[in-house]
Amino acid sequence: MRESDPACRIPHPGSRIPDEPRTARLRREAASARLRRGAASARSRRSPRESERGQRRTRPRRSRPESVSRRRWANPKVTPPIICVVTDARGDAVRTAARIRAAVDAGVDLIQIREPQLPARALLELTRQACDIARGTSTRIVVNDRLDIALRANAHGVHLRGSSYPGARVRAAVTAEFLIGRSVHDLDEAVSAEQKGGCDYLLFGTVFPSGNKPEGHRIAGLQVLREVCARVTLPVIAIGGITRATAGDIPRTGAAGIAAIGLFDDAETVPRVVDFVRRAFDT
Numbered sequence: 001m002r003e004s005d006p007a008c009r010i011p012h013p014g015s016r017i018p019d020e021p022r023t024a025r026l027r028r029e030a031a032s033a034r035l036r037r038g039a040a041s042a043r044s045r046r047s048p049r050e051s052e053r054g055q056r057r058t059r060p061r062r063s064r065p066e067s068v069s070r071r072r073w074a075n076p077k078v079t080p081p082i083i084c085v086v087t088d089a090r091g092d093a094v095r096t097a098a099r100i101r102a103a104v105d106a107g108v109d110l111i112q113i114r115e116p117q118l119p120a121r122a123l124l125e126l127t128r129q130a131c132d133i134a135r136g137t138s139t140r141i142v143v144n145d146r147l148d149i150a151l152r153a154n155a156h157g158v159h160l161r162g163s164s165y166p167g168a169r170v171r172a173a174v175t176a177e178f179l180i181g182r183s184v185h186d187l188d189e190a191v192s193a194e195q196k197g198g199c200d201y202l203l204f205g206t207v208f209p210s211g212n213k214p215e216g217h218r219i220a221g222l223q224v225l226r227e228v229c230a231r232v233t234l235p236v237i238a239i240g241g242i243t244r245a246t247a248g249d250i251p252r253t254g255a256a257g258i259a260a261i262g263l264f265d266d267a268e269t270v271p272r273v274v275d276f277v278r279r280a281f282d283t
Contacts, residue, residue: 167198
């Protein structure tokens with residue numbers, strides 16, 4: 001059925017249906033007007049009872065982030081709350097392997113292999129090692145912006161930089177189970193990434209000042225994170241400067257989880273930190 005077919009058209013607010021009760025007509029006209037103002041995507045998921053309650057309100061309610069456990073996400077392949085450990089070997093492969101093993105043992109959801117300084121052969125070997133450690137567990141391994149390495153190592157997915165290939169282009173080259181994430185830095189990027197399709201989750205940052213970013217790097221903050229989570233249906237994972245002191249602020253924005261380097265820097269403390277973050281999302 002095409003959009004030009006009569007059954008696909010949105011009725012004009014002034015059109016009439018024979019023998020239609022006046023109350024029903026008024027409701028239909030109000031709903032049609034809302035659809036024409038571009039609100040169809042937000043309101044089409046409401047039940048009729050919820051829609052009637054919304055029409056009786058004289059002032060809009062202040063929006064509040066949904067509970068992570070109750071929110072319906074566009075992609076169920078990643079189930080919140082999501083904890084993502086980002087690697088940063090800086091030449092210390094043994095220490096990185098210990099962090100990966102500790103993260104897998106603690107039950108983290110994602111491990112992002114992010115090693116831009118490593119040559120391709122070393123990156124491939126590290127990714128294969130991470131996949132071997134995670135085999136048979138619920139932890140999944142994604143590679144930062146190197147689809148070729150992810151595929152050769154049989155990793156679970158790839159994480160795209162904000163300036164990388166479109167998610168839809170990558171999706172066309174991989175299986176449906178292959179995870180695709182994307183970094184976004186503001187509301188426009190997040191909305192655009194979701195509209196273009198192909199991605200399973202978004203990684204939003206930088207939320208707080210971070211020692212891993214150069215001086216003068218733009219800090220998005222909690223308010224923009226909250227706006228992004230309210231606008232997109234893909235799971236949004238917060239990243240950037242997250243510590244034990246700030247991790248408790250993330251769930252209140254509606255984010256689906258957190259990703260971090262420094263928070264999980266010490267392999268010995270990873271289990272306690274993971275437990276702390278999960279409890280923060282459960283409260």
